[in-house]
Amino acid sequence: MTVRVVVGGALCRDGRLLAARRSAPPELAGRWELPGGKAEPGETVPEALVRELREELGVETEALERIPGEWPLKPGLVLHVWTARLLSGEPAPLEDHDELRWLAPHELDSVDWLDQDRPFVAEAGRRLACQGAGGAHRGA
Template sequence: MTERVVVGGALCHRGRLLAARRSAPPELAGRWELPGGKAEPGESPEQALVRELREELGVETEALERIPGEWPLKPGYVLHVWTARLLSGEPRPLEDHDELRWLGPDQVGEVDWLDQDRPAVAEAVRRLRAGARG
C-alpha cells in the first residue's frame, strides 16, 4: 500500500513561525499544527503545499525546502514538512482552524503542538534562530 503524503508548511515571516489551531476533527480540536493538507494525485508536494495554504489561510506562498524526516499520521498517511515563505496576503483561519498565531523562536513552546508536528517545529525554530543570527 502506498502512503499518501500530507504536506505541512513551516510558514516563516519576519522571524516568526505560523501556528494554526485545529477546530476539527474533535480528537485534534484545540491543538496546534503546521498548516497544510493532503497532496492530490499528480501534484508535487510543493504544489500541494502552496494550494493548501491558499485554501486554508487565503495567502500566496512559496515552498522552499523540505525539512528532513517524515512522521506517520493515521494509517496510510505520512507527514512531510516544507519551509515556506509568505508572498502575499494576511493569513486567516478559513478551513479546519479557529485561530492562528505568529510565534517567535522563544514562543513556540506556548502552544500544544500535535505530536507529529513537534520534530519539524523544532527544526523550523532551529532554522529561524540561525537565520536571525545571519
C-alpha cells in the same frame, strides 16, 4: 500499499513561525499545527503545500525546502513538512482552524502542538534562530 503525503507548511515571516489552532475534528480541536493537507494524485508535494495554504489561509506562498524526516500519521499516510515563504495576503483561519499566531523561536513551546508536528517545529525554530533576529521587531 501506496503512501499518500500530508504536507505541513513551516510558514515564516520576520523571524516568526505561523501556528494554526485546529477547530476540527473534535479529537484534534484546540491543539496547534503547521497548516497544510493531503497532496492530491498527480500533484507534487510543493504544489500541494501552495494549494493547501491558499485554501486554508487565503494566502499565496512559495514552498522552499523540505525539512528532513517524516512522521507516519496512519497506515498509508505520512507527514512531510516544507518551509514556505509568504508572497501575498495576510493569513486568516478559513478552514479547520479558529486561531493563528506568529511565534518567535522562544515562544514555540507556548502552544500545545500536535505530536507529529513537534519535531518539525523544533527544527523550524532552530532555522529561525539561526537567521538571527537582527531585523525582527515585536509586533502586536
